[in-house]
Amino acid sequence: MNARTATAAVYRGAGPDVEITEITVAAPRRGEVLVEIRASGVCGSDRHVIDGEWHVPSPTVMGHEGAGIIVELGADVTGLAVGDHVSLVWNQACQRCVNCQSGKPWACTDLVSNDCVMPDGTTRLARGEEAVYPYLAVGSMSEYAVVPASAAIRMPSELPFEIAALISCSIHTGLGAVQNNARVSAGESSVVVGCGGVGLSIVMGLRLAGAHPIIAVDRNPEKLALALEAGATHALLADEHTAAQIQELTAGGADVAFEAIGNPRTIQQLPGHVRLGGRAVLVGMPPEDAPIPLDVLDLCYRGITVIASNYGGGVPARDFPRYAALYLDGRLPLDALVSHRISIHDVNEAFRVMRSGADARSVIVFEGANPATA
Template sequence: MKALVVDGINDYSVQEVGFSEPKTGEVLIKMKATGVCHSDLSIINGTIPMAAPVIVGHEGAGIVESVGENVTNVKPGDHVALTWVPICGECYFCQHQEPYLCSAGSMAMGKQLDGTSRISRGDTPVNVMTLLGAMAEYAVVPSISLVKIEEDIPFAVAAMVGCGVMTGVGAAIKTAEVKPGSTVAVFGCGGVGLSVVQGARLAGAKTIIAVDLSQNKVDLALEFGATHGITSKDAVDEIKKLTGGIGVDYSFEVVGIPALVTAADMSTRRGGTVTVVGVGKLTEFVNINSMMFSLSAKTYKGCFYGNANPAVDFPNLLSLYKQKRLPLDDMITKTYDIDDAPKAFEDMEAGLNARGIIIYD
């Protein structure tokens, strides 16, 4: 089968690899759609270190082809969305209603949960991102990384719900808990940032200010519910002007750049909430003024996977889609064959797509 394999920093290509049957607790998926997400690029460019060779792709949906022993949640023919955090139901976090922090997969390091690979290139085992490796024609994944979806949901939509949409909408609704009538600023308007905008809109925010240096992305944000767009570097001043000098109730940083976290902080009113969704570099730190930390009485939140409980939240988001309250079809700017996956990353880096999606036959 074909897969997008990363062999080193910025060294990636579509290659032919082999796969083996699912073992106990695992499922073979025929992939139908894979979203092209910034976290894939972070592995390609080395921001998130992963041992090569590795297949990226963590935002996907497909059809169950076969199941290993002891798989009870899905059967062949089921339509499924992938979750890039497996939910074991047994660890400390799962038992404390924080399934998005499930520790089951954290030691997998590119392998399956038993420490071995199902994908190979000749005699070489090939690693996969987040137990999935979804940018491939087939994936062998843990059954606890799957959520069954209804058959009338387009695969591309289900794929996006598995990462970008869950993270962004979840950041607004579940992490920050945006309240009706509030003011919001979103720094960074890629696929996840646009989903934060949509989450803030669903939560009833009255003012949603989208900030991005790309006019194209700000225009998209305005289509998805932002009330104001800012492309200048003086975003903090402009946000203050738009909020009567006070600052917004909620700010979101969705890029992973320390200076932007500071800008989000400076744009937030006393007592407001700053939520960081973007993943920065391991070597970088964020500055918060030591005196103002206390005096401004703000809440600082880190958002991981939009505080997702995939088994509950994926179906909820997909119902909002069916009710036309989440216009996810409009998020899909362009689709690609697996052979064109490298072009999809070029387009993402050029800021051309709300979301690019790989579609398989």
């Protein structure tokens, strides 16, 4: 097939806005698939880039939390077909290294998707003669994306594309942190600091695990209301009294606490929310070069386990369909995560809303990709 044109949100290397422009998307090569994107979440990781807190090659098509329909297969692709509905994986593990072989694809030692290139080190995107990079080798804020076949996970056709997109990042990250990293047991007390898309997913995962109480903390009352709908038993407005309130509600500290913002201040405070022998789970990603001081003597004295969670510590091919099934069975109220369904032309406003701390997740919804070819 020929290359296709697509409208995309492109970061030029300096923020705070992305440019909505046309790019060219090449046909998939061996072992790759072309996906017509139907939904893309607006994630905090995207904001880190356009706010200059993380650095990537540019120009870059933003977006890594995406879902759509396969419209073309490269050579030697098996197990997928044109017309399949898929969620996209941004942590594109090599599947060969010792960590991948031991069931830890999130710890792949040969990962190149963080460099915003395909496994062969190149890109399928361009604008004129200029190469354009797909953010985290996905670039889902575009009408089309090319990804390795292993990064396209088949999903049920009845699953809404908005939910399929969020499963690919925030839901997988949040639920995985509960199930794979913290391994929360029924009856354990818990705290979730930050109730955006990832934090709300953590709350839902805690409810599935049978945790009690589930204490949600945020500075936004609307997010706290969503947390209560998602399964939190208590909602605390973040202020100078929060730490004392957590101590009171948990009789001295929670069994496990999660930080889902990536804010250096709340990360530093997290171990103080757990009891002796408790677990502090770091899920939110901070800016680059932001070392966070921790009182190591206190951590050792109290026997606190600090757990760093990357992509929920999970296996997308196993976990994505599992979360889809739980949603379709009515056991995960994932619709609550979608605050706004927007056009790609509204993405800069969505980033401004995110910076204000409002809402859970904006999702770009594509009505159908441009069929024209170039």
